[in-house]
Amino acid sequence: MIRTAWLVARKDLRIEFRSRVLLWQVTPFALLSLVLAGLALGPDKAGSSSSAPGLFYLVVLFVALSVVQRSRSLESAPGTRASVATLGLDPAGVFLGKSLALTLELWGLGLILLIGSVLFLHIALIGAVKALPSVAVTLGVMSTAGTIYGALTTGGEGPVTLLPLLTLPAFAPLLVAGERSLSAALYGGALWEWWVIVVVALVAYVAVGVAVYGVLEES
Amino acid sequence: MSGSFPLLAGLTFCAQPGTLVVLRGGNGAGKTSALRLLGGLERLNGGSGRVLDIDLSSGDRRGLRRRVGWMGHEGSFYEDLTVRENLEFAARSLGRPVEDIDPALERVGLGHRRSTPTRQLSAGQRRRLALGWILVRRPELWLLDEPHAALDRSARDLVDQLVLDALSVGVTVVVSAHDQLDARLAPDQVLVLSGGRVVEES
Amino acid sequence: MMRRSSRWLGWTTAVLLAVTVVMGLWITPPDQVQGNLVRLLYIHPAIAWVALYVSFGTAVVAAGLYLWPRTRSLEMDRVSYCAMEISVVFIALTLVTGSIWGRPTWGVWWAWDARLTSTAILGVFEVAYLALRRANDDVEVRARRSAVFTLLTAINVPIIHFSVIWWKTLHQGASVLTATGSLNVHGTMLTTMLLSFVGFTTLFFWFLFRRVALESRRDARRTGELDSALEMRRREGVG
Numbered sequence: 312m313i314r315t316a317w318l319v320a321r322k323d324l325r326i327e328f329r330s331r332v333l334l335w336q337v338t339p340f341a342l343l344s345l346v347l348a349g350l351a352l353g354p355d356k357a358g359s360s361s362s363a364p365g366l367f368y369l370v371v372l373f374v375a376l377s378v379v380q381r382s383r384s385l386e387s388a389p390g391t392r393a394s395v396a397t398l399g400l401d402p403a404g405v406f407l408g409k410s411l412a413l414t415l416e417l418w419g420l421g422l423i424l425l426i427g428s429v430l431f432l433h434i435a436l437i438g439a440v441k442a443l444p445s446v447a448v449t450l451g452v453m454s455t456a457g458t459i460y461g462a463l464t465t466g467g468e469g470p471v472t473l474l475p476l477l478t479l480p481a482f483a484p485l486l487v488a489g490e491r492s493l494s495a496a497l498y499g500g501a502l503w504e505w506w507v508i509v510v511v512a513l514v515a516y517v518a519v520g521v522a523v524y525g526v527l528e529e530s
Numbered sequence: 531m532s533g534s535f536p537l538l539a540g541l542t543f544c545a546q547p548g549t550l551v552v553l554r555g556g557n558g559a560g561k562t563s564a565l566r567l568l569g570g571l572e573r574l575n576g577g578s579g580r581v582l583d584i585d586l587s588s589g590d591r592r593g594l595r596r597r598v599g600w601m602g603h604e605g606s607f608y609e610d611l612t613v614r615e616n617l618e619f620a621a622r623s624l625g626r627p628v629e630d631i632d633p634a635l636e637r638v639g640l641g642h643r644r645s646t647p648t649r650q651l652s653a654g655q656r657r658r659l660a661l662g663w664i665l666v667r668r669p670e671l672w673l674l675d676e677p678h679a680a681l682d683r684s685a686r687d688l689v690d691q692l693v694l695d696a697l698s699v700g701v702t703v704v705v706s707a708h709d710q711l712d713a714r715l716a717p718d719q720v721l722v723l724s725g726g727r728v729v730e731e732s
Numbered sequence: 733m734m735r736r737s738s739r740w741l742g743w744t745t746a747v748l749l750a751v752t753v754v755m756g757l758w759i760t761p762p763d764q765v766q767g768n769l770v771r772l773l774y775i776h777p778a779i780a781w782v783a784l785y786v787s788f789g790t791a792v793v794a795a796g797l798y799l800w801p802r803t804r805s806l807e808m809d810r811v812s813y814c815a816m817e818i819s820v821v822f823i824a825l826t827l828v829t830g831s832i833w834g835r836p837t838w839g840v841w842w843a844w845d846a847r848l849t850s851t852a853i854l855g856v857f858e859v860a861y862l863a864l865r866r867a868n869d870d871v872e873v874r875a876r877r878s879a880v881f882t883l884l885t886a887i888n889v890p891i892i893h894f895s896v897i898w899w900k901t902l903h904q905g906a907s908v909l910t911a912t913g914s915l916n917v918h919g920t921m922l923t924t925m926l927l928s929f930v931g932f933t934t935l936f937f938w939f940l941f942r943r944v945a946l947e948s949r950r951d952a953r954r955t956g957e958l959d960s961a962l963e964m965r966r967r968e969g970v971g
Contacts, residue, residue: 315623318619318622318623322608322611322619325611325615326608326610326611329610329611329647330610385608388606390602390603390606391606391607391608393566393571393600393602393606394600394602394606394607394663396571396595397569397571397595397596397598397599397600398595398596398619398620398623398624399592399593399594399595399596399623399624400623459880459884460884463864463877463880463881464864464867473860473863473864473867476856476859476860476863477860477863477864477881479856480853480856480857480860480888480892481857481884481888483853483892483895484888484891484892484894484895484896487895487896487898487899488895491898491899504894504898505898508891508894508895508898511891512891515887515891519880519883519884519887523799523880523883526799526876526880527876527877527880529573529591529876558968573872724968725965725966725967725968726965726966726968727966
């Protein structure tokens with residue numbers, strides 16, 4: 312399982328590295344969304360709003376959604392699906408591998424977005440640094456959840472429009488937890504509840520993914 | 531099978547190890563579906579079957595897929611990976627030696643293309659890559675879906691030669707084709723499909 | 733047998749709900765604070781109970797049974813699907829009746845209360861479930877995906893609930909909700925309320941029986957169609 316996970320993660324990351332879709336498509340989109348978030352706040356609040364953590368996570372959420380879709384599309388061509396199916400990979404390993412690759416990709420994007428928030432939304436640099444661990448874990452949960460929900464929408468009709476509908480409700484508590492913990496890191500406040508939520512969610516998704524990913528991949 | 535339209539409706543045959551079986555028939559006769567079923571890529575909705583001693587309805591289809599070499603129409607791989615990286619992924623997934631990759635690429639005439647991204651390959655080169663992928667995997671059963679389609683003379687000869695080599699070491703090969711295969715390959719069994727069932731057998 | 737028991741269930745439900753209506757509208761007294769609005773007590777909690785616990789719970793249990801290899805059958809998938817469908821209706825009713833109640837008592841149609849928010853998100857999950865089913869043709873694939881999605885939803889609901897509770901408490905005090913005050917429920921009011929719980933629960937099971945029967949017939953017809961399709965496919969062949 313671990314071997315397969317490693318293999319799949321390396322393959323996904325290598326494809327990402329080669330295709331540069333993250334670099335040239337997702338990153339500009341992410342930064343643009345931050346600028347738009349600033350514009351949406353209005354000229355008075357753009358640089359000094361307590362809404363910054365929420366907007367940051369809202370942008371993270373949509374970026375995560377597009378990266379999940381991207382990760383899914385790597386195997387979605389019918390020919391590729393057949394070829395990969397003949398490798399008979401361990402599904403739990405595939406799940407862990409894809410989640411791992413997605414997590415690393417989202418970490419990169421999350422870091423860029425945090426720097427962007429310091430620049431555009433004027434959040435305190437020290438607060439952003441303090442928020443790093445909670446951002447990292449939240450993005451990890453989004454990746455594992457996204458990998459499972461992505462597998463639910465392979466093939467069939469309208470997977471592109473179905474994925475957000477399936478995934479966004481599940482991202483809601485992550486958005487809440489993330490926003491609160493980032494606020495706490497910036498302006499002070501209790502943090503442990505957010506860790507409980509995110510860690511419980513992470514454990515739940517990993518457990519479900521390892522147990523049922525095979526059921527989803529089987530056609 | 532997707533939706534509720536049956537792709538196969540009465541197909542019975544038995545192939546001995548180390549023999550060549552040819553499935554013939556026009557478009558939509560059910561050749562590809564039959565091959566997919568044999569390769570464990572499709573679920574069996576009725577009837578029964580055993581391939582490489584694995585039951586198609588209740589057995590370990592994932593295990594079966596690992597032992598089958600498949601060449602489809604598209605011959606799709608990861609487009610952003612190079613030729614060699616695609617084979618490396620396959621070899622490592624199946625625990626096959628990575629050292630086999632370069633000789634296999636030479637054998638199928640892609641030695642000079644090993645670091646080309648797969649998306650830049652022509653249709654014919656993709657089929658050669660698919661053959662290379664089979665060589666690296668060393669499967670016990672070869673399933674080739676119209677292996678001569680879109681290939682030039684030399685590539686067709688290559689396919690035939692590889693099939694002959696495989697047969698000589700006891701591999702079973704099932705091939706689908708529109709019409710007659712080249713004379714070099716003498717099939718042990720020919721099944722003519724039409725409307726998802728066998729209409730002629732020899 | 734099945735037909736008969738479902739008919740009995742139907743009549744029992746009708747009687748129970750009729751009695752609830754009579755008691756709720758005429759026999760129970762109006763509340764000192766809330767006046768006649770208190771009569772929503774005989775609808776809203778019972779509907780919410782069916783939506784959140786009985787029907788969604790049935791859907792989750794059936795989905796779990798489907799995923800468990802030993803009890804895997806399409807019947808479980810049908811039960812899960814039908815229960816979920818009924819749950820969508822009851823959740824919509826819960827939100828509507830809650831909103832009607834909330835407007836005069838809290839002064840707003842919607843409050844960012846943990847229960848309200850998690851119920852609404854569960855509703856979105858269930859609508860997504862229906863969309864997921866529509867997107868898949870293959871019966872087996874659909875059953876598997878639906879079951880996994882149901883399971884994920886079941887895990888998510890408590891997580892969402894707690895996250896919203898903490899979101900509220902750290903944000904500001906739950907000022908709106910305390911305004912309801914504690915209702916003093918006793919005597920005929922309590923009896924009527926309990927009756928409504930039983931009535932709506934039997935209503936759910938009656939719906940479920942009928943809906944699953946309908947779905948089974950639909951599946952059976954599909955199987956019949958498969959046979960004729962096989963015949964058609966054979967005739968397509970020339971030989």
